Amino acid sequence: MDYLNNSIYTQMFLHIKAMRNNNDRHQFACMICGDELVYDTKSNDYECMYCHEVQQSQIYCPNGHFVCDECHSSDAIGLLQMMLVHETETNPIEIVEKAFVHQSFSFHGPEHHSFVPTAILIALKNRNVARSDGESITDEIILEGIRRGSKIPGGFCGYAEACGACVGVGVAIALFTGSTPKK
Ligand SMILES: [Zn+2]
Ligand SMILES: [Zn+2]
Numbered sequence: 001m002d003y004l005n006n007s008i009y010t011q012m013f014l015h016i017k018a019m020r021n022n023n024d025r026h027q028f029a030c031m032i033c034g035d036e037l038v039y040d041t042k043s044n045d046y047e048c049m050y051c052h053e054v055q056q057s058q059i060y061c062p063n064g065h066f067v068c069d070e071c072h073s074s075d076a077i078g079l080l081q082m083m084l085v086h087e088t089e090t091n092p093i094e095i096v097e098k099a100f101v102h103q104s105f106s107f108h109g110p111e112h113h114s115f116v117p118t119a120i121l122i123a124l125k126n127r128n129v130a131r132s133d134g135e136s137i138t139d140e141i142i143l144e145g146i147r148r149g150s151k152i153p154g155g156f157c158g159y160a161e162a163c164g165a166c167v168g169v170g171v172a173i174a175l176f177t178g179s180t181p182k183k
Contacts, residue, residue, distance in 0.1 A: 152168070
């Protein structure tokens with residue numbers, strides 16, 4: 001599976017996970033950068049990098065990262081559903097990187113199939129790009145992208161020799177153009 005290790009997608013994923021995992025004491029490490037968390041005696045306001053809610057916390061990363069408890073414990077699909085509402089980023093690569101560092105994303109897993117269309121559609125929505133029919137990209141459209149992506153089964157990539165995440169690009173385009181089996 002050398003081709004897997006050479007893809008930019010894979011390299012990016014491994015790099016980010018390695019940064020996070022280089023600290024053995026996981027529960028004391030920032031889930032974004034892997035640095036040791038600071039346990040302060042007083043609380044300060046921090047903005048969650050996923051839902052952008054400002055919360056008080058005594059625990060912080062020296063590099064300025066903060067993830068609220070709800071986002072920290074979210075599963076992968078829950079994270080995507082939350083990001084589609086709150087994410088303001090317009091670069092799909094940035095959105096992908098943000099999801100990658102979340103602990104719910106493993107190296108292999110069907111969640112990748114949902115998160116590619118989600119990242120593309122969120123970026124288009126945040127750039128105010130209209131769909132082919134002139135309508136805007138709504139949260140409902142992005143939710144449909146998550147649903148369709150989640151129907152691509154785990155292991156699909158190896159069994160079909162077509163990466164499920166790449167099929168997810170097609171899902172984004174289908175929702176952008178409004179294509180159906182008859183159209
Ligand atoms: Zn950090
Ligand atoms: Zn949050």
